Amino acid sequence: MSPKTLYDKIWDAHLAHEAEDGTCLLYIDRHLVHEVTSPQAFEGLRMAGRTVHAPDKTIAVPDHNVPTTLDRANAKTMTEDSRVQVEALDKNAKEFGLHYYPVSDVRQGIVHIVGPEQGWTLPGMTVVCGDSHTATHGAFGSLAHGIGTSEVEHVLATQTLIQKKSKNMKVEITGKLKPGVTAKDITMSVIGETGTAGGTGYVIEYCGEAIRDLSMEGRMTVCNMAIEGGARAGLIAPDEKTYEYCMGRPHAPKGAEWEAAVTYWKTLFTDEGAHFDKVITLKGEDIAPSVTWGTSPEDVLPITAKVPSPSDFKGGKVEAVQRSLDYMGLTPGMALSDIEIDTVFIGSCTNGRIEDLRAAAAILKGKKVKDGLRAMIVPGSGLVRAQAEEEGLADIFKDAGFEWRLAGCSMCLAMNPDQLAEGERCASTSNRNFEGRQGYKGRTHLVSPGMAAAAAISGKLTDVREIM
Amino acid sequence: MDKFETLTGIAAPMPLVNIDTDMIIPKQFLKTIKRSGLGANLFDEMRFDRQGNEIADFVLNKPQYREAEILVAGENFGCGSSREHAPWAIKDFGIRCVIAPSYADIFYNNCFKNGILPIVLPQEQVDVLMKDAEKGANARMSIDLEAQTVTTSDGEVFSFEVDSFKKHCLMNGLDDIGLTLEKVASVKAFEAKAGAERPWV
Numbered sequence: 116m117s118p119k120t121l122y123d124k125i126w127d128a129h130l131a132h133e134a135e136d137g138t139c140l141l142y143i144d145r146h147l148v149h150e151v152t153s154p155q156a157f158e159g160l161r162m163a164g165r166t167v168h169a170p171d172k173t174i175a176v177p178d179h180n181v182p183t184t185l186d187r188a189n190a191k192t193m194t195e196d197s198r199v200q201v202e203a204l205d206k207n208a209k210e211f212g213l214h215y216y217p218v219s220d221v222r223q224g225i226v227h228i229v230g231p232e233q234g235w236t237l238p239g240m241t242v243v244c245g246d247s248h249t250a251t252h253g254a255f256g257s258l259a260h261g262i263g264t265s266e267v268e269h270v271l272a273t274q275t276l277i278q279k280k281s282k283n284m285k286v287e288i289t290g291k292l293k294p295g296v297t298a299k300d301i302t303m304s305v306i307g308e309t310g311t312a313g314g315t316g317y318v319i320e321y322c323g324e325a326i327r328d329l330s331m332e333g334r335m336t337v338c339n340m341a342i343e344g345g346a347r348a349g350l351i352a353p354d355e356k357t358y359e360y361c362m363g364r365p366h367a368p369k370g371a372e373w374e375a376a377v378t379y380w381k382t383l384f385t386d387e388g389a390h391f392d393k394v395i396t397l398k399g400e401d402i403a404p405s406v407t408w409g410t411s412p413e414d415v416l417p418i419t420a421k422v423p424s425p426s427d428f429k430g431g432k433v434e435a436v437q438r439s440l441d442y443m444g445l446t447p448g449m450a451l452s453d454i455e456i457d458t459v460f461i462g463s464c465t466n467g468r469i470e471d472l473r474a475a476a477a478i479l480k481g482k483k484v485k486d487g488l489r490a491m492i493v494p495g496s497g498l499v500r501a502q503a504e505e506e507g508l509a510d511i512f513k514d515a516g517f518e519w520r521l522a523g524c525s526m527c528l529a530m531n532p533d534q535l536a537e538g539e540r541c542a543s544t545s546n547r548n549f550e551g552r553q554g555y556k557g558r559t560h561l562v563s564p565g566m567a568a569a570a571a572i573s574g575k576l577t578d579v580r581e582i583m
Numbered sequence: 584m585d586k587f588e589t590l591t592g593i594a595a596p597m598p599l600v601n602i603d604t605d606m607i608i609p610k611q612f613l614k615t616i617k618r619s620g621l622g623a624n625l626f627d628e629m630r631f632d633r634q635g636n637e638i639a640d641f642v643l644n645k646p647q648y649r650e651a652e653i654l655v656a657g658e659n660f661g662c663g664s665s666r667e668h669a670p671w672a673i674k675d676f677g678i679r680c681v682i683a684p685s686y687a688d689i690f691y692n693n694c695f696k697n698g699i700l701p702i703v704l705p706q707e708q709v710d711v712l713m714k715d716a717e718k719g720a721n722a723r724m725s726i727d728l729e730a731q732t733v734t735t736s737d738g739e740v741f742s743f744e745v746d747s748f749k750k751h752c753l754m755n756g757l758d759d760i761g762l763t764l765e766k767v768a769s770v771k772a773f774e775a776k777a778g779a780e781r782p783w784v
Binding site: 128129130131132134136138140142144151152154155158163165168172179180194196197199200203237239240245246247260261262263264265266268269272273274275277279311312315316345347367368372373375376379411413430431432434435438528529530537547549550551552555 | 598599600601603605606609610611613614615616617618628633657658659662663664665666667670685686687688689692693696697706746747748758759760763764766767769770773774777780781782783784
């Protein structure tokens, strides 16, 4: 048998049907559902007289729209249209018998944080969700990607997706990371290297010593942004850290089933000599604390760099960079560390887990947020929030002057009231710096949690290594 | 789903690269539980000021492009969020075909589910079509999905590739859920086998 990549193995294990023209039906093990991209899919099912094929493999949680303020139990904190979407999810989850974590449940949170936390996401699975950041779950060695609403309906009705196989790409991060450099800096640096379309048509497998050294939470951060590089999915082969993370989670297997699962999971690695269509290698020690300067995630540089000029680029990117700089209000040649900010946002499916909060707290302990700056921390789930309170992190944040919020997507996409005002500039631990992403004419600089905390103290983009 | 066979219409030029789905339909319009009506907000923040007035120099506000049915754009069109609201808004506006050197994966798939044809052509050919589109309303491009060709207003013909299954579904307006449900026996057989091998899933 010819050697296989990890992606090949998961693909082969989920192939339910293959037509003569190569069109495949891929079986889906876990379908995660949120309130924004699902109402039309459920409506479509009803109109066609269809039902949910595997409600037991379908998990629903509202996250995009929900307010994160402490008074959110009061329905008036939500706009009418947001309330309608959340109520639609509530109704659909109950009517079709899905696993459901409503806003009032302490386990509620961002779908990509809840899935792993509850043990729904396990190695070797196929996981989809009507959300591009489904790539997050690839950290477990599961094939996980975002889908559109029509595909949500397709998975609800059939538990499969019509797919053609992607190509294999290997991204190796060798060696050790330097102090102050995190999983976020790895994933942003990879996009800086490949561009936002560099991964289009590929499934990426991240490997190498720097990846193996990451915790499961760090690996989730890396895979989360695979989509920003255009990849269908990002994968990391499971290992002892993965098993340890999964063990004992509410929906992880137990007893003899656990033993059988681990035995299977140990087969999930890329065979020696397997073929990759594209290989990218970065040295871990070359990666610096990074920050985006433009309006595409590929517009990333080390914090020690300067704002580039359109003339540094070629082709269609020249015009795009000029547009970015105009939008961001930046001048070529200015030091990134001189850029003053108004807002700091720590949270999102990229960086809203407990280790992210610990990293921010380590910088913020005993410090104060710069006068006049708005700073908020939005934990990724109710359980992350509870743990941060138990560990005393919440007190550090509140003492420093951060708002300490309830769980949700919040200012990552600003669908709820957490938004930037026109012209406001934010150091954000989220994943997209697109025009208007965090609010109309808002300006986003993507950073790691430690960098965001450092920026909150100084009031400008700051090299976290100066504060550590 | 609406069929797509041929189309002759006005093409609007948008040479920008990395046009993301947040640009195509900003998040404030995702709070709908319907698929229809989003065309009014297509490219909302590029098309209107905060008071809702049209921004005159945005391409779809120019008189010659208001009835555009084709969009010619830069590479990596539709990147970012998976929101199918993006193709819904494009279709609702009246655009049935996008031509670009490359697309983000999820957006590309979403188009085919909504009767929109996303055509991939090399940058040099897109450059030619962009120039043709810049001529305005009198220059109409033609697309023939069966023949897999784009014809400029000057009669220059470019051939494009498209997946045969996607083409078949689009040309016949097929509901692919219905097609998959015909294979339910395969799915059930898979479930029985996988359930025995991996009972913890």
